[in-house]
Amino acid sequence: MATVSRRDFLKLTAIGAGAIGVSELGFDMAHAYEVRQQLRIAGATESHSICPYCAVGCSLIAYTRKNADGSTALLQIEGDPDSPVNEGRLCPKGATAMELANSNRRVEQPKYRAPGASDWQTVSWDFVLDKVAQHIKDSRDRTFVTKDHDGKVVNRCDGIAFAGGAAFSNEEGYFASKVLRSLGLVYLEQQARV
Amino acid sequence: MTNHWRDIKNADLILINGANPAEAHPIGFQWFMRAKLDPQRGPGNGGGAKIIHADPRFSRTSAVSDLYLRIRTGTDVAYFGGLINYVLQHDLHHAEYVKHYTNAPLLINKDFNFKDGLFSGYDAATRFYNVTSWGYDLDGSGSPKRDDSLQNPRCVFQLIKKHYERYTPEMVSAITGIPQADFLKVAEMVGEMGRADKVMTIVYAVGLTHHTTGGQLIRSGAVLQLLLGNIGRPGGGMNAERGHANIQGNTDNALSWEILPGYLKTPAPGQKNIDDYVRHSASKKLGEFSWNFFGTNYKKFTVSLLKSWYGNAATKQNDFAFDYLPKIAENASWLTIFDRAMKGQMEGLMLEGMTATSIGPDVSQILEGLSKLKWLVVLDAFPTTSSEFWHAPGMDPAAVQTEVFLLPATHWIEKDGAFTNSGRWVQWKDQVLPPQGEARHDHWIFADLFQRLKLLYQQHGGKFPDPLMHLTMDYANPLRPELDELAQEMNGKDLKSGKRLATFVKLQDDGSTAAGNWLYTGMYPEKGNLAKRRDGVQDIAKNDPTGMGFFPNWAWSWPLNRRVMYNRASADLEGRPWDPKRAGIKWTGEKWVGDVPDYPSKMNPKDPKAWAPFIMNGEGVARLFSNSMSDGPIPEHYEPMESPVKNPLHPDVSSSPVAFLYDKHAGRPDRFGTPDEYPIVATTYRLTEHEHYLTQQVRKLVELQPEPFVELPEGLAQEKGLQTGDMVRVRSKRGKIEVRALVSKRLGPLHVAGKNVWQVGIPIHWGFVGVAAEMYPEKAQHWLVNALTPFVGDANSRTPEFKAFLVQVEKV
Numbered sequence A: 001m002a003t004v005s006r007r008d009f010l011k012l013t014a015i016g017a018g019a020i021g022v023s024e025l026g027f028d029m030a031h032a033y034e035v036r037q038q039l040r041i042a043g044a045t046e047s048h049s050i051c052p053y054c055a056v057g058c059s060l061i062a063y064t065r066k067n068a069d070g071s072t073a074l075l076q077i078e079g080d081p082d083s084p085v086n087e088g089r090l091c092p093k094g095a096t097a098m099e100l101a102n103s104n105r106r107v108e109q110p111k112y113r114a115p116g117a118s119d120w121q122t123v124s125w126d127f128v129l130d131k132v133a134q135h136i137k138d139s140r141d142r143t144f145v146t147k148d149h150d151g152k153v154v155n156r157c158d159g160i161a162f163a164g165g166a167a168f169s170n171e172e173g174y175f176a177s178k179v180l181r182s183l184g185l186v187y188l189e190q191q192a193r194v
Numbered sequence B: 001m002t003n004h005w006r007d008i009k010n011a012d013l014i015l016i017n018g019a020n021p022a023e024a025h026p027i028g029f030q031w032f033m034r035a036k037l038d039p040q041r042g043p044g045n046g047g048g049a050k051i052i053h054a055d056p057r058f059s060r061t062s063a064v065s066d067l068y069l070r071i072r073t074g075t076d077v078a079y080f081g082g083l084i085n086y087v088l089q090h091d092l093h094h095a096e097y098v099k100h101y102t103n104a105p106l107l108i109n110k111d112f113n114f115k116d117g118l119f120s121g122y123d124a125a126t127r128f129y130n131v132t133s134w135g136y137d138l139d140g141s142g143s144p145k146r147d148d149s150l151q152n153p154r155c156v157f158q159l160i161k162k163h164y165e166r167y168t169p170e171m172v173s174a175i176t177g178i179p180q181a182d183f184l185k186v187a188e189m190v191g192e193m194g195r196a197d198k199v200m201t202i203v204y205a206v207g208l209t210h211h212t213t214g215g216q217l218i219r220s221g222a223v224l225q226l227l228l229g230n231i232g233r234p235g236g237g238m239n240a241e242r243g244h245a246n247i248q249g250n251t252d253n254a255l256s257w258e259i260l261p262g263y264l265k266t267p268a269p270g271q272k273n274i275d276d277y278v279r280h281s282a283s284k285k286l287g288e289f290s291w292n293f294f295g296t297n298y299k300k301f302t303v304s305l306l307k308s309w310y311g312n313a314a315t316k317q318n319d320f321a322f323d324y325l326p327k328i329a330e331n332a333s334w335l336t337i338f339d340r341a342m343k344g345q346m347e348g349l350m351l352e353g354m355t356a357t358s359i360g361p362d363v364s365q366i367l368e369g370l371s372k373l374k375w376l377v378v379l380d381a382f383p384t385t386s387s388e389f390w391h392a393p394g395m396d397p398a399a400v401q402t403e404v405f406l407l408p409a410t411h412w413i414e415k416d417g418a419f420t421n422s423g424r425w426v427q428w429k430d431q432v433l434p435p436q437g438e439a440r441h442d443h444w445i446f447a448d449l450f451q452r453l454k455l456l457y458q459q460h461g462g463k464f465p466d467p468l469m470h471l472t473m474d475y476a477n478p479l480r481p482e483l484d485e486l487a488q489e490m491n492g493k494d495l496k497s498g499k500r501l502a503t504f505v506k507l508q509d510d511g512s513t514a515a516g517n518w519l520y521t522g523m524y525p526e527k528g529n530l531a532k533r534r535d536g537v538q539d540i541a542k543n544d545p546t547g548m549g550f551f552p553n554w555a556w557s558w559p560l561n562r563r564v565m566y567n568r569a570s571a572d573l574e575g576r577p578w579d580p581k582r583a584g585i586k587w588t589g590e591k592w593v594g595d596v597p598d599y600p601s602k603m604n605p606k607d608p609k610a611w612a613p614f615i616m617n618g619e620g621v622a623r624l625f626s627n628s629m630s631d632g633p634i635p636e637h638y639e640p641m642e643s644p645v646k647n648p649l650h651p652d653v654s655s656s657p658v659a660f661l662y663d664k665h666a667g668r669p670d671r672f673g674t675p676d677e678y679p680i681v682a683t684t685y686r687l688t689e690h691e692h693y694l695t696q697q698v699r700k701l702v703e704l705q706p707e708p709f710v711e712l713p714e715g716l717a718q719e720k721g722l723q724t725g726d727m728v729r730v731r732s733k734r735g736k737i738e739v740r741a742l743v744s745k746r747l748g749p750l751h752v753a754g755k756n757v758w759q760v761g762i763p764i765h766w767g768f769v770g771v772a773a774e775m776y777p778e779k780a781q782h783w784l785v786n787a788l789t790p791f792v793g794d795a796n797s798r799t800p801e802f803k804a805f806l807v808q809v810e811k812v
């Protein structure tokens, strides 16, 4: 992360000045644009991200500012002009990444639905983690095969499957791969096939 | 991708099949347009390129292509096969490349044959090939016999030539629906690409993979590329455009049943120890000029992986804890998981950023599978059609006994770590925001679950707890490993010095090194995390010194920061680039320069003992003919499982004789429709404004594309009395959807095998969860496109046939 150096900002205003200049209304649009941009991202922290959607891998720049109450405000996401992949461009999905990042539609607390129940219950992390750990252990112990019919050592769990990871960072995927295999899971899948 | 996004600008000719990059990968598509338009470069040098788009539907990609071909979905093997035939009949292949860099001269086992749609070794009862006869004819020393004149009828070159003789322009047209004249125009353009100073790329996406013949659809393109000498060269290659931000990275990390990290095979029952496993899994050195790099180092990569996972508990004495790795005998992929769930053999399922209910195929079977689980855990940032399946429209929650957990996970911008793009560029991202609400990182959820499980096993015992007890968790906080720590673990280190390694060449099989994923060794050497590098287009002259678009100090790409795979093949036998204007690597007399060479950096190509160019293959050369596929060593056209016509090549073996028929195996009733009942060919597609199902949570994108539809050709709409905006029911043997009609000129009639056929296209993105579903709750229950698709898989990968099936269409 770095504090905004004004490099990109200057690029923007340069484009603004060239394209717009002094408008017919008689005032300097470039200046107005500059002031607006300044208000929005002046003093903001610049971080680097990658578009969460397709695997073109367009680079993003995100601008954030710390609020007085310690929370972080996301001010802006835009294409990174330095990237040899996207050279600053984004498609409609990358260009609206800010809405995904700042969504009010998120799941914010663990939820539990009992067998046959018609509603979710909001529960604590300890509740779900204990219950899921117990389920994994019970299912693993019930369906674990140490030797197959021919007496060959297989040490695998036949009754639990995992699918996911195309939205993980590499290192999370690696960690999941490591932990799940230590449990003997073999039914492992991600988005590549489907 | 063998190459990468920016490299596409180096091509002279771009073939696009099973893909619509202008709409599905729009920013990647700028490089296609640069190939075509960049005025500073000019033909043969990154400008003036031609684009040929073969697709069922005319899209924005077609609009800027030089030639658009309306092709019947799932018939691209016939198209590529016809091009292969044209190239060989007119002697247009790259002769030197083919002779020295492919297995064209090698002789094949004399028992190999192909007759009436079947290769030798077929067993009809099990629908399975015994592939023994597909091997090489070996001499006394175990090397394949060869005929450098390429005249022996048993050599690969002649077998391929004979195989594709049947793919005449007439036959191609009868299968694909492409008019012969158009096909011949393409053939002429493609035929020029075997010249050393020309290069062509093939770009594809799930329009090629999602078929019961998916593996062979891609291989047919690869065979064409090898004959033209275009693999390994800038501007060339076989390039898969992938659809999810890190689908590549977590394939590399083996969230996939058949591999361990770094594409090591999963061990199978009966493999008693590491040596036994390596013997069965690694490719064997065939011939004295083959380095067989992967095969030779297989054990080193495996032992280093086990040292990484099991640390001090992995010793020479216990064969580096090889017993801790689970051994799987049978396929364990997506369809198998739900097949087992339907049979009541799957107790629990964890879904993470992936929603089975929308993905399908055959949603009613998926829902049945989910309903038979004891428990389902969904880790996601948003509710999904899977977390909500038990109260989906039409489901009775009281009847669903599955216990469901929805665990709020952080998403991409709330954590750091790397994404690997389609071009294998591993790009690090910052954590920008703190987790929202009580959301937790997926890996912290895993770490926490793991510690709880470990405690349960310590307190109560249970089945084979040893791997859990000994799994390394050497992180500052084992409940909260940092992704930076995990990146270092993947990279690996020398266990004596504790120093991180800069290359996988240093990995050992004696337990003195560890690496969690050898392909990523070199990303995080002692000097730091190279995926964070940012020397990009802010200074092109400095940061792209060869001018080929490699940008070696922007992020990092596997393997070893190489930007074009197999790049030894970009230069001739003496190390001179085939085209000096577009050099991949070249030999200076002392060393290789340019891209990171896919070859020893100081090996003199003129040395009579120099390695053959494809160092990862046992043969040292690329395979035009391959015995590693389960449905045939040479790609052959088979019809989709549901097809309006019989295969014109061999009507008695119309569809793939080895595609895996789950319903049949399980004793469930047949769920395939016939062309009498379902005469219309359907395929699915993606829109620019949506990505799979996630964007149903993004209001701005839903506003741009609010409602699902089926795209119908004008003639069919007329027959059915339909107009744009009408509500339409689309039915297959398995289910139905009800969506609006979009009547367009982008689809049209096809004439195939003497029959007129209509194709329709359906975008996939809608379901009963998200912004649009909340706007139209009464309609949304009929929006899951995969209610229509068949539960059947490719023989190699078991990839479902999402892209070709039969439907009927009627006005609601």
Ligand code: SF4
Pocket: A051, A052, A053, A054, A055, A056, A057, A058, A086, A089, A090, A091, A092, A093, A094, A095, B024, B025, B026, B027, B028
């Ligand atoms: S901005 Fe568009 S093209 Fe770029 S990665 Fe995101 S979804 Fe893909």
